Amino acid sequence: MKKLLIALLLAAVSGQAFGWGSTAHRVTGEIAEAWLSPEAHLAVRDILGVETLAEASTWPDFMRAHPSEFWQRTASPFHYVTVPEGKTYAEVGAPEQGDAFTALEKFSADLRDPETSAEDRALALRFIVHIIGDLHQPLHAGNGTDRGGNDVRVSWFGEATNLHRVWDSHIVDHEQLSYTEWTDWLMARIGPDEFRAWNNPDPKVWIAESAALRDRIYPEEDNANLRWDYAFEWMDTVRLRMSQGGVRIAAYLNALFAED
16 A cells, blocks of 8 residues: 555656646547547457547556556656757657657557557557557657646646646646537537548657647746636647547557558
8 A cells, every 4th residue: 555655646746747637638539439440440449348449548647656667667758758949859769768659669569469468459559549649738749848848837727737737637627528528529620621631640740740839838927827818829729639639549540450
């Protein structure tokens, strides 16, 4: 019990915090289900059984409280990449301990390998769904100076927090919608044209999009009190990134399982 409590504390103060909040992750997973190819749909059901992509999407964050070496150290960098301002991910690459991009490659290789156990295949698929969602949150393509906005202190309607957490959950949850309500609203606006425009399985494209957005979302003043005006300015972007994240999960899985 003592180890678990320590693990929970470590997870709470980890360097990059969690990815998109649970609501946003579930939205991306639920949207992805609607755009899976027949081959990808069958592969997902074979690996996860009755577990949906919405359910799978939050699992890697939940497991960060587990006291094992894998969850406390090895997997910690799998939720983000670092792209300094003015650089591209291709120019800087991954650190020695890896990052979300290298983890995506690793877990994809695990799914392609017929020798991978059923348990590890489930772990790999859950991480892929989660990582793709994370890479659509702009501050998960961090600039390398402020721990993905965790060091940027702000208030959200008077409540002390940080910029990373605002983008992880505060803006999304401010609407007081369930993930299914969010999904219904967003899916109604994703037609064939949007799907074709966003149907890109290349992580470097998503990372570049997030890094470009990241450089625009910082408040102009220190300890800013973010309120209606900030939510109004960026809500359309939040909706876009959740929608694109869901389509890209499907695009990635469709490409991955088409290779079988």
